[in-house]
Amino acid sequence: MRKVWKAVITVIILIIIAISLIGFFALKKASNLLSESLSSKLKVPVKVEGISLSWNHITIKGLEIDNIKDSILPKAFSAKTIIIKAPLFNYMKKHVEIQQIIVDDIYIGLEFDNIESEKGNWTRLIENFYTVMDNYEKKDSERTVTIK
Numbered sequence: 001m002r003k004v005w006k007a008v009i010t011v012i013i014l015i016i017i018a019i020s021l022i023g024f025f026a027l028k029k030a031s032n033l034l035s036e037s038l039s040s041k042l043k044v045p046v047k048v049e050g051i052s053l054s055w056n057h058i059t060i061k062g063l064e065i066d067n068i069k070d071s072i073l074p075k076a077f078s079a080k081t082i083i084i085k086a087p088l089f090n091y092m093k094k095h096v097e098i099q100q101i102i103v104d105d106i107y108i109g110l111e112f113d114n115i116e117s118e119k120g121n122w123t124r125l126i127e128n129f130y131t132v133m134d135n136y137e138k139k140d141s142e143r144t145v146t147i148k
Helices: 002-042 088-092 121-135
Strands: 046-053 057-066 075-085 095-098 100-108 144-147
Touching (some): 002 046
Parallel strands (some): 095 144
Antiparallel strands (some): 046 057, 057 075
16 A cells, blocks of 8 residues: 555656646747747747746746838837736636736837838838738637736
C-alpha cells in the first residue's frame, strides 16, 4: 500500500512540474505570438519584450510599433510598460470587465498626409488592421469588453 501512495505522489509531482514547465514556455512565447499577430495585422514590424501574468493583471513590457513605409518618424507607438488590471478569470466570461489600463512612458508618432488632411500614418495602420480582420469569417459576437 505504501508503494502505491509513493507512486501516486510521484505522479502528482511530475504532473505539477510538467504543467509549470509548459506554463513557463508558453509565457515565454506569448510575447512573440503577440508581436507576430500585431505585425501581420498592422503590416509593420512590432516588438514586444515580454509579457507577465498574475492573478489580477497582465503586464506587457517594451511594446514598439514601427511606422508605415515612407514615414518621417521611425515609430508609430511605444510604451515601456502596459498594465491591464483585471482578474484573469474575467477573460473567460462573456462580458469582460477591465478595471484599469496603465500605460507608462508612452510615445505616439502622429503624421498627417498634409496640413489639411485628416488622414495619416495611424489611418493607414488601422485600415491595415481592419482589412486583415475582414478577411476572417465574420460572426456575430455577443462578447463585450468594458474598461472602467
